[in-house]
Amino acid sequence: MEKLHTITKETQVQPISSMLNYNGFYGEFGGAYIPPVLAAPLEKLADFFDSEARKESFQKEFIHYLKTYVGRPSPLYYAKRLSEHIGSKIYLKREDLNHTGSHKINNTIGQILIAKSMGAKEIIAETGAGQHGVATATAAALIGIPCKVFMGAIDVKRQTLNVRRMKFLGAEVISTDLGTQTLKDAVDAALGYYIENPESYYLLGSQVGPHPYPKMVGYFQSVIGQEARNQILDTEGRLPDSIFACVGGGSNAIGLFSGFFDDVEVEILGAEGGGNATLDNTAATLSMGKPTIFQGTYSYCLVDTEGNPVESHSIAAGLDYPGISPQHSFLKESNRAKYFAVTDKEAIAAYKLISELEGIIPAIESSHAVALADKILKGQNRLAIINLSGRGDKDVEREF
Numbered sequence: 005m006e007k008l009h010t011i012t013k014e015t016q017v018q019p020i021s022s023m024l025n026y027n028g029f030y031g032e033f034g035g036a037y038i039p040p041v042l043a044a045p046l047e048k049l050a051d052f053f054d055s056e057a058r059k060e061s062f063q064k065e066f067i068h069y070l071k072t073y074v075g076r077p078s079p080l081y082y083a084k085r086l087s088e089h090i091g092s093k094i095y096l097k098r099e100d101l102n103h104t105g106s107h108k109i110n111n112t113i114g115q116i117l118i119a120k121s122m123g124a125k126e127i128i129a130e131t132g133a134g135q136h137g138v139a140t141a142t143a144a145a146l147i148g149i150p151c152k153v154f155m156g157a158i159d160v161k162r163q164t165l166n167v168r169r170m171k172f173l174g175a176e177v178i179s180t181d182l183g184t185q186t187l188k189d190a191v192d193a194a195l196g197y198y199i200e201n202p203e204s205y206y207l208l209g210s211q212v213g214p215h216p217y218p219k220m221v222g223y224f225q226s227v228i229g230q231e232a233r234n235q236i237l238d239t240e241g242r243l244p245d246s247i248f249a250c251v252g253g254g255s256n257a258i259g260l261f262s263g264f265f266d267d268v269e270v271e272i273l274g275a276e277g278g279g280n281a282t283l284d285n286t287a288a289t290l291s292m293g294k295p296t297i298f299q300g301t302y303s304y305c306l307v308d309t310e311g312n313p314v315e316s317h318s319i320a321a322g323l324d325y326p327g328i329s330p331q332h333s334f335l336k337e338s339n340r341a342k343y344f345a346v347t348d349k350e351a352i353a354a355y356k357l358i359s360e361l362e363g364i365i366p367a368i369e370s371s372h373a374v375a376l377a378d379k380i381l382k383g384q385n386r387l388a389i390i391n392l393s394g395r396g397d398k399d400v401e402r403e404f
């Protein structure tokens with residue numbers, strides 16, 4: 005595997021100048037809109053990350069775990085039968101083959117090493133379907149730091165397998181009765197605990213929240229795009245025409261996309277959880293939302309007529325979040341990337357398609373990206389990469 009870029013000004017330079025993220029802004033999006041008690045701990049974290057992640061010792065340890073524990077590099081697989089079906093040459097970036105079954109482990113390993121270096125005594129995290137909770141509990145067990153995972157009471161009931169996995173890994177699962185008792189409320193509960201206990205390390209699971217989280221998460225996931233770019237150049241001798249990823253909070257997508265920001269000829273496409281494509285049943289934040297401040301950052305968000313954040317709806321728990329990464333908001337506004345809502349129905353069709361054509365049961369989240377690629381590339385004879393963000397074992401018991 006190629007060495008990850010160290011975080012220097014040179015390697016952060018993107019073709020669009022305000023993509024430079026020295027202080028947590030991507031254009032007008034991002035920042036840290038937080039209660040004053042969190043200002044000092046988050047500033048400390050931002051400074052610590054900037055210096056620690058540059059160190060060779062940190063890079064070595066991170067890459068060591070990515071290789072020997074996560075199983076990287078993940079293959080870039082030529083999906084022959086899917087390609088014939090779509091009428092374009094399709095490669096799948098196999099994040100589903102990572103330890104714990106998705107891209108989330110790239111971020112939790114990176115952040116747990118930051119937490120360890122900072123001397124954190126406790127890890128806290130939020131989770132919706134439990135995927136990030138499991139990835140965090142795994143990383144915390146690996147390094148040996150106690151871990152509390154906050155989860156909405158409804159999700160605790162719905163996701164018994166992941167709750168059991170987290171407990172088995174030694175984490176404490178804390179059920180919250182706030183609000184709708186789902187992901188958004190788990191974030192509020194974890195933030196509330198963090199405000200009371202700012203010496204804990206809050207390990208955020210997607211490219212959302214206040215600075216420095218979008219920067220850190222984007223950095224740890226950038227390994228996906230760096231690998232994919234090298235792999236496609238090795239096998240095809242050229243860059244892809246288009247790249248696709250599903251977008252929930254935006255972390256797997258930014259991981260793939262960031263490897264190709266400088267390659268202006270590569271078309272970047274994101275698939276949002278469209279629900280049934282109506283305003284009161286969607287998770288398509290960029291397609292149907294408005295910029296506002298939500299959970300610590302200024303970014304697009306699903307809002308009601310008064311501008312208040314509302315609940316999202318998607319068949320895919322990982323996409324079911326009313327907010328979005330500020331970097332994706334910026335990519336949308338600057339037209340470097342395009343985002344489309346993919347409905348539940350379209351995602352289910354793609355889920356079945358890949359299972360039958362390729363012998364790969366994808367996560368229902370990742371199936372959104374495949375559905376979008378199918379729509380846009382049909383008969384186009386183009387070269388494309390789709391990020392397969394995770395495996396679908398978690399979804400097979402559901403009646404689609």
Ligand SMILES: *Cc1c(COP(=O)(O)O)cnc(C)c1O
Pocket residue numbers: 106107108135136209210211250251252253254255256257322323367369370393394395
């Ligand atoms: C959590 C999850 C997602 C959505 O999160 P992002 O931060 O948008 O990547 C997508 N796919 C899988 C498999 C997930 O577990």
